[in-house]
Amino acid sequence: MRTVAYIGDRRLQVGDVESRQPGRGEVRIRVAYVGLCGTDLHIIHGSMDARVDTPLVFGHEMSGTIDAVGDDVDGWNVGEKVTVMPLDWDGTCPACLAGNEHICQNLDFIGIDSPGALQQLWNVPAHTLVRMPDGIPLDAAALVEPVAVAVHDVRRSELVADQKAVVIGGGPIGVLIAVVARHFGAEVAVIELDPARRAQVEGLGFRTLDPRSTDQVSWVEEWTGGAGADVVFEVSGAAAAVLGAPHLAKVRGTIVVVAIHPTPREVDLQRVFWRELRLLGARVYQRTDFETAVDLIGDGVIPTDLMISRIVSMEDTQAAFADVENGRAMKILVDVGTEGEAA
Missing domain, CATH: 3.90.180.10 (Medium-chain alcohol dehydrogenases, catalytic domain)
Structure with a gap:
């Protein structure tokens, strides 16, 4: 073979x-x-x-x-x-x-x-x-496996319906997190550098943001009425995204680290302290995440x-x-x- x-x-x-x-x-x-x-x-x-x-x-x-x-x-x-x-x-x-x-x-x-x-x-x-x-x-x-990753990430964040989530990174996992979060009732925006990927994400009905042309902190504050996002998913793996993620989250908001970072990153712990943020890791998945992923694919979500x-x-x-x-x-x-x- x-x-x-x-x-x-x-x-x-x-x-x-x-x-x-x-x-x-x-x-x-x-x-x-x-x-x-x-x-x-x-x-x-x-x-x-x-x-x-x-x-x-x-x-x-x-x-x-x-x-x-x-x-x-x-x-x-x-x-x-x-x-x-x-x-x-x-x-x-x-x-x-x-x-x-x-x-x-x-x-x-x-x-x-x-x-x-x-x-x-x-x-x-x-x-x-x-x-x-x-x-x-x-x-x-x-x-099914990457969808199960997204299901686990969203479930780990404790995101609920009518909350606002920011996904940093519009690659495969970022898109799947956005789709799953929206299916669970959240409003989602995706930050992505690549214009082709932004176009694909927009084609799915999501708000997108190019951080090179728009101040992402100001944009998220305006989108959330000055509060900040309930949940921020860091999916890009970029050092700048890790440093900036705490500035996108609301008071007592949640940051979920999804991407694999091959080296240690600088984190703005002062901002984490100041806003009493939760910083969570989300590594793999559980059996229930796979079962949900199968259902989501079967249902055409x-x-x-x-x-x-x-x-x-x-x-x-x-x-x-x-x-x-x-x-x-x-x-x-x-x-x-x-x-x-x-x-």
Whole structure:
């Protein structure tokens, strides 16, 4: 079977390896599509070299069908459409014992800490499977994981209907957060530098702001009647955004750090102190976030046609990352399936 692996120094390698039967408690998935994301980009850039073992078959946004079922696996059958919640926790650490298994202190994030989905046949623990309804095509099903990220971010913020939220960054996750927040009843504005992305976001009915041409603090104050935003989501990963986010939030507002920052950032703690702001991290997701994400895609809430910019072959994965890095695409999917079917 073919795989795509990170081999270091920003290089990917397409190769062939032998597949294996699923072990006890595992299922084998015939992978259909894998989405490329910002975390993958951090891997390719070498930012996670201290964490990953190379060669690493990566990828964790995916869809596929069950190809084989291992011993001691109940409730799953060959041919079922699935995606994977790529978290494998130990169940014994203090975080797990406190009910926070999704951020286990010894978490195996599958696709980073262990082999991921960019392989045609992929063995995973059965407990990571999420069943997909027949009505969701497999290309759209590959978006469940990033939608679950957005659901978790919004849920973590405790945003409620009729509140105002600012999303800093109009990339894939920023757009999904905006869509989910609006679906939950909030009013949302998106700050984005790139004019093409702003146009896409505006096409979805959101207010947008170019911070290079408009003072974003004054704009948000006017939009909120002088109060500031109830919630600010920092999704851009830019140092300037982290420094500026506290100036967009209302008194006792909330800032949610969504982006992965590869180095420590300067934070305006004086402003955090002065306004009694909450500064929250939002790392991954929980099972309920995946279930909600499946429902949102199935109900047509998520603009899947906009989100999927294009589909590429495994051989074109390296070139596709150039567009991910330069913001020339929302979501690029890699067609891993040998049959290339969309549904």
